Structure formats: C-alpha cells, structure tokens
Amino acid sequence: MAEWLLDGTLGLLLLGLAGGALLAPSLYAGILLFMAFGLVLALVWARLGAPDLALAEAAIGAGLTGVLLFAALARQEQAEAAATERRPLLAAALVVLPLAILLLQGLVPSLALAPDLPDSIRSHLPDSGVSHPVTAVLLNFRAWDTLLELAVLLLALLGARQLGPARFAVAAPWPLLQAWSRLLAPLLVLTGGYLLWRGSHAPGGAFQGGALFAAALVLLRLAGLLPALRWSSWPLRLVLLIGLLLFLAVAAGTAWLGAGWLSYPPAWAGALILAIETAAILSIAFTLSLLVIGEEPPG
Amino acid sequence: MTEALLTALSWLLLAGGLLFFAAGSIGLLRFPDACSRLHALTKADALGLGLVVAGLICRADGPLTVARPLLIWLLLLASSATACLLLARLVREERDDG
Numbered sequence: 556m557a558e559w560l561l562d563g564t565l566g567l568l569l570l571g572l573a574g575g576a577l578l579a580p581s582l583y584a585g586i587l588l589f590m591a592f593g594l595v596l597a598l599v600w601a602r603l604g605a606p607d608l609a610l611a612e613a614a615i616g617a618g619l620t621g622v623l624l625f626a627a628l629a630r631q632e633q634a635e636a637a638a639t640e641r642r643p644l645l646a647a648a649l650v651v652l653p654l655a656i657l658l659l660q661g662l663v664p665s666l667a668l669a670p671d672l673p674d675s676i677r678s679h680l681p682d683s684g685v686s687h688p689v690t691a692v693l694l695n696f697r698a699w700d701t702l703l704e705l706a707v708l709l710l711a712l713l714g715a716r717q718l719g720p721a722r723f724a725v726a727a728p729w730p731l732l733q734a735w736s737r738l739l740a741p742l743l744v745l746t747g748g749y750l751l752w753r754g755s756h757a758p759g760g761a762f763q764g765g766a767l768f769a770a771a772l773v774l775l776r777l778a779g780l781l782p783a784l785r786w787s788s789w790p791l792r793l794v795l796l797i798g799l800l801l802f803l804a805v806a807a808g809t810a811w812l813g814a815g816w817l818s819y820p821p822a823w824a825g826a827l828i829l830a831i832e833t834a835a836i837l838s839i840a841f842t843l844s845l846l847v848i849g850e851e852p853p854g
Numbered sequence: 855m856t857e858a859l860l861t862a863l864s865w866l867l868l869a870g871g872l873l874f875f876a877a878g879s880i881g882l883l884r885f886p887d888a889c890s891r892l893h894a895l896t897k898a899d900a901l902g903l904g905l906v907v908a909g910l911i912c913r914a915d916g917p918l919t920v921a922r923p924l925l926i927w928l929l930l931l932a933s934s935a936t937a938c939l940l941l942a943r944l945v946r947e948e949r950d951d952g
Contacts, residue, residue, distance in 0.1 A: 729940065729943065731936060731939055731940070732940060735932065735933070735936040738932070739933070740927075852936065
C-alpha cells in the first residue's frame with residue numbers, strides 16, 4: 556500500500572512537472588520545472604531498480620542540462636514574448652502523431668517476443684571482464700554505442716563552438732564561495748573517481764563520474780580558483796579527444812590483431828574497459844565543462 | 855522495552871522533521887520577499903533534515919548506517935548555508951542597483 560502510494564505520487568508528480576515544463580509561461584520557470592522533473596525522474600529510475608540511470612539522470616539530466624539551459628537563457632536576447640502561438644503546436648501535432656502511430660506499429664510485434672537478453676547477458680558476463688551487467692553491456696557487448704555516444708558529445712561541443720565563442724563573464728568571486736568550493740571540489744572528484752572504479756561491479760561509470768568531475772571544474776572556475784580553459788592549448792584538445800581516440804585505437808587493435816571490431820580477448824577485457832573508461836571520464840568532464848562555462852571571454 | 859522506546863522516539867523525530875519541511879515550504883510560498891523566503895527555506899530545511907536523519911539513526915543497525923546520513927546532513931548544512939548567503943548577497947546587490 557505504502558509502496559503504491561509512493562510510486563503513484565512520483566508518477567503523478569513526473570507528469571505534472573513535464574506538463575508544467577512544457578507549458579510554463581516563462582522560459583525561466585520552464586527550466587526550473589525541467590530540473591525538478593529531472594530529479595523526480597532520477598527517483599523514479601531508482602524505484603524501478605535502475606540506479607545507473609538514476610545516477611546519470613540526476614548528474615547529467617537534472618544538474619548539467621539545467622545549468623546549460625540557464626547559461627543559454629542568460630545569453631539570449633529578451634525577445635521571447637511571442638513564443639507560445641497556436642500554429643506551431645498544430646504543426647507539431649501533425650508531425651508527431653503520424654510518427655507516433657508508425658512507431659507504435661513497429662513496437663507491437665516486439666511485445667510478443669520473449670525477452671532472452673537478460674539470460675544471454677548473464678551467460679556471457681564471466682567473459683566480459685567486469686561483473687556489473689550494465690557496464691558489461693555498455694563497454695563490451697554494445698561498446699559501439701558508447702563509442703558513438705562519445706563522438707556525439709564531441710560533435711556537440713564542436714557544433715556549439717561554431718556558434719561563436721561562449722561569452723561567460725565570471726563575476727568577482729566571493730570568499731565564501733571560494734572557501735566552500737575548496738572543500739566541495741575534492742569531494743566531487745573523490746566521488747567521481749569512486750563511481751568510475753565502482754562501475755566494474757556495481758552501478759556507476761564514466762558518464763556519471765564525468766558529470767561529477769565537470770561539476771567540480773565548473774565550481775572551481777566560477778569561484779575564480781581555476782584559470783580559464785583555453786581552446787588554443789593542445790593539452791586541452793588532447794584531453795577532449797583522448798576518450799574517443801583510445802576507444803578507436805582499441806577498436807582498430809582488436810580488429811587487426813584479435814577477433815574483430817571491439818571484441819576484446821577475455822583475459823584483457825577488464826583492463827581494457829578500465830583504461831577506456833578512465834580516458835572517457837576525462838574527455839566527458841572537460842567536454843561538459845567547456846559546454847557550460849566556455850572559454851576565456853574575449854577582451 | 856528499549857526497542858519500543860526507540861521506535862517511538864524515531865517516529866516522533868520523523869514527524870517533527872516533516873513538520874519543519876512543511877513549514878519551510880509554506881514559508882517559501884507565502885513570504886513576501888526573497889530574503890525572508892530564503893530564511894524559511896534554508897533554516898527550516900536544515901533543521902527538518904536533521905530531525906529526519908536523527909529519526910532514521912534511531913533505526914540504524916550499524917555504524918555505517920549512522921555515519922552515512924550524518925555525513926549527508928553535514929554536507930547539506932554547509933551547502934545550503936553557502937547557497938543561502940550567495941543568494942542573499944545577490945538580492946542585496948540587485949536592490950542596491952535598482
């Protein structure tokens with residue numbers, strides 16, 4: 556009974572927050588509701604027994620995406636009054652409804668299939684090099700997906716850079732913020748590293764840890780304790796690329812010397828996964844923080 | 855006997871914590887200006903979470919389940935105090951400008 560009450564409340568809250576975020580009168584309120592939506596969604600994932608997704612949603616979906624949206628709102632001109640007209644809604648419905656019908660038709664046959672994936676994952680888990688099924692799927696069985704995710708993240712940063720350098724004037728730092736970030740940033744780095752290490756046998760991983768690293772970087776930058784990140788410095792570019800580069804190198808190496816693209820030899824799998832995740836966490840952290848705080852403001 | 859006493863104490867603390875959370879939320883919604891809203895939010899929530907943590911500790915079954923909520927509470931205390939002061943400073947600056 557109590558469980559149903561909790562789950563029902565969470566579900567209703569989620570729907571209400573989603574509707575509120577879409578229909579909010581001002582963009583500012585919409586972003587706030589979206590962040591609250593992300594936090595409740597993280598709770599829902601945790602209730603569904605998917606702590607990996609809950610961690611990622613809380614760190615990236617609610618935290619960093621909210622900050623990104625706020626940064627975008629701050630850079631926007633004040634010309635947003637006439638944003639809610641009827642015509643775009645109608646056009647959106649005309650596009651989305653046929654798409655939804657098509658997708659549902661495609662989904663119906665899959666309902667009849669018996670899910671044999673969990674058994675198949677469980678039987679291959681000993682060869683994957685890690686003991687946590689989610690990490691095994693993300694970095695071994697479906698490593699291509701994660702490789703492409705890293706590429707997407709890099710493309711997002713490059714695309715954002717094409718729109719012009721981010722102008723992010725950091726306000727004069729307050730001593731209190733500096734003192735607190737001196738305490739908080741090491742804790743964030745510790746927790747991020749713990750999540751990375753834990754990913755091999757329990758919920759955690761590079762994306763969640765990377766988001767925490769990025770939070771520490773952004774916090775230190777906003778407190779004025781970290782020099783501005785310079786796009787022109789080659790170490791920064793190398794760090795941004797290293798996750799993807801190492802992943803591609805492993806892919807090419809396994810294709811050339813081993814059984815095929817990204818099929819690791821079982822004896823090496825654990826070490827390879829840890830190396831890829833360590834490189835990826837650095838790339839993810841710096842990409843996300845560059846997206847949020849940008850580089851040095853010109854002039 | 856101590857078992858029942860502990861359970862009763864835990865329920866009392868949990869209810870007290872929820873009361874403070876509710877009071878803080880109502881204050882956030884009803885108070886007129888930003889500073890008093892901050893006052894309601896951060897102070898009542900820090901105390902509310904403290905009571906909830908104390909209530910949960912009464913049911914703890916080991917040192918780890920005592921230490922973890924306590925650490926979370928300390929982290930939240932420091933972070934909410936800092937955030938409160940930063941927001942209050944911003945409010946004051948905007949008031950002085952406008």
